Amino acid sequence: MWRNRNFLILMFGLAVSSTGLWVGIIGNLEFLQMNVESSFLQALIILAGFLVGIFLAPMAGRIIDRSNKKKILIYAGFARCAAIFFMYLAIAYNNVWWMVVYTLVIGISGTFSQPAMQTMLPLIVKKEELLDANGVNMNIFTASRIVGTALGGVMLVGMSLFSLYTVTLVSYVILLISTFFLDVEEQPKKADLSGKKDNFFRTLRELYPIIKNERKVVYGIFLLIPAYLFLSGFNLMVIEISELQDNAGIKGILYTTEGVCVFVGTFLSKKFFRDNPKLSYMFAITFIIAAAHTSLFLAEHPIMSVLSFGLFGLAAGTLFPVVTTIFQTDVPSDYHGRFFSIKGMVDNIIFQILMLLTGLFLDTIGFHKMVIGFGISSFVIAFVIYYQYKTKSGTKQKDRLAPIK
Template sequence: MRKNRNVWILLTGEFVAGFGLWLGIIGDLEFMQDKVSSDFLKSLILVAGIFAGIIAGPLAGKITDQYNKKTIMLYSGIARLISVAFMFIAIETGSVWWMIAFLIAINLSAAFYFPALQATLPLVVEKKDLLQLNGIHTNVSTLSRILGTAAAGIFLSVMSLWTLYLLAFISYVVLFILTCFLKVDEQKGKAQSIKEDAASNGQGFKEVFPLIKGQPLVLMTLVLTIVPILFIGGFNLIIIAISEIQNNPSVKAWLYAAEGISFMLGAFFVKRYGNKSPYATLLFFSTIIGISQLVLYFTNMPIITVVAFILFGFSVGTFFPTAATIFQTNVPSDFHGRFFSFRGMFDDFTYQIVLVATGLLLDIIGFQQMTVIFGVLSLLITGCFYMKFRNGNRENSLFEEAG
């Protein structure tokens, strides 16, 4: 893959886009922190953008299958540039409504861009190299998040919010230019797509539910994903709250960086030294996630806060690859498309519920009490599954599946 120009274009574009994206996200949080006092309102503002992306999802998937992927990515790039213009207006006018327009526009562009990008990856490498490319792509995305958030924290101390978004705008221009140089043979996957469309004709999510019910390990894993989402769903609001409690705007960048680096280490750990039992791995790191939430009760101590984010990042870095492996190996391949579509909708719906709940709880009971509630809930969910499968034949069958 080292000599594949398309791979280099896509990976470089992913890094540049991710860097710009996270500059913008830190800018969003800074803008809301200044203009919006209620954490619940902040959560509703963030949900508005996410909800717009979810609504556009089915249409985006259909268009991605029907039209040229490169063209979709280019149009999405233009939409992304226009969305940043909305944020410039928001900064000049101090209007939160223009920021909402920005969030909706940029999430809509992402709803079309990322399916097209994911559909392009199998077209630029051989099938045997696809897993490696996906792994590299994930690491590049994580690295851009770490560097983007760290840079944003530094930039905000030496430049205006307007200049920060200008840098994000320049990043998106670079991405658009790089995309123009892509040369993809889109005929490559058409024959397989026709076969898959014929096989799935007339089938929907209703066939997925009996499958999940009949696979205890899959059902357990699907429900356990709620545990990290309890933290991730309100992640940006949590970062803002910690920044306000510690009266330190730059802590945002440090916490994002700590979580991102430890996430990469966790992914490396599970790949090389992972437990032979995915069942045990999930329960163990789900417990650690719950503990990290409880530790945030002491968020007025900066070192403890960083440690909590390191624990969380490392645990999530092992949790999600393990969960993905369970889904891929225990769900029949004929159901992969429908199952992963259902899982995506399940995750997005859960994210929105958690995001709104986080904002509401921050307003009603405060940050520290909220972290205790989420931590206890995470441990209860984990404990229920541990007790359910501890004894009896069901536990034995799960360990056989996991092995």
């Protein structure tokens, strides 16, 4: 894998662009804080890119399945670079509407580029190396998040927002240039001549008969929900824990601990799940995530909060590469674009709903009751899925043992 030229180019581009992305996110928050007083309006502006992605996802998935993935990544790269110039206008004129345009263009670019990259990985990496590749992918994104947020924070102290977004632009240009060096062989796909309009429900109808027979894919989708419960409120919980402990420094410790444990988790996924990602092990990981969420009830104690975030990072670092590998191997390649586009769209919707719920619960019932509620919900979700899995496994076993009449 480490001698695979295409893989190295893709990961190098991902590392540079993801670092720039997180630098840009720090800039987004700073610009909004300076120009928009309402927290609700700030949230709407941030969500604008996600919302446009939701509407475009079905069309994006079909285009990705029918088109050359390299060209899609190149076009998305050009759009990403162009978006920065809208942000320059926003800063120059202190005009939030230019930032809205920037957010929309970035959202459109991500709607095409992220599923295209996940679809391209199985084309450039051998099947037996996919788990390793997804682990590396997750590690790079985690490291980029740590480096990018730290770099953005340092730059804000002594540099202008123009300089900060210039760093982001340079990272996007490097990604775009590196994409041109990819050399991926793809089988030409037949054009869709049906004339039917792309939409969520049509795409779902096409995917449903394919997915319902792939048990690992179905269970993998549902097993991610407890992790989303934790991730969606990640930043809000970090802020709340910092206030509970009256310790601003705990924020950095929690982010770093979670990131380091993600690295360890991806190593464990390669060690124990390379040959056969058993569902029973994945259920155990999901129960660990639920336990990590519930244990935040003791978050006033610095050691317990660090342990909780470390436990989550360990479990998430193991779970996500394994589930992604299952999606890439068990879903037919002709449907990868549509599957990952729809999955990305649904993920965004779930994240936004859960993030709003986290904020609502923190304001109403408080941190402790919220983490207990979310933790118990995660246990219930995991248990119900596990019960369904055992029930169906037992039924199939009986069918195999039943005498033929």
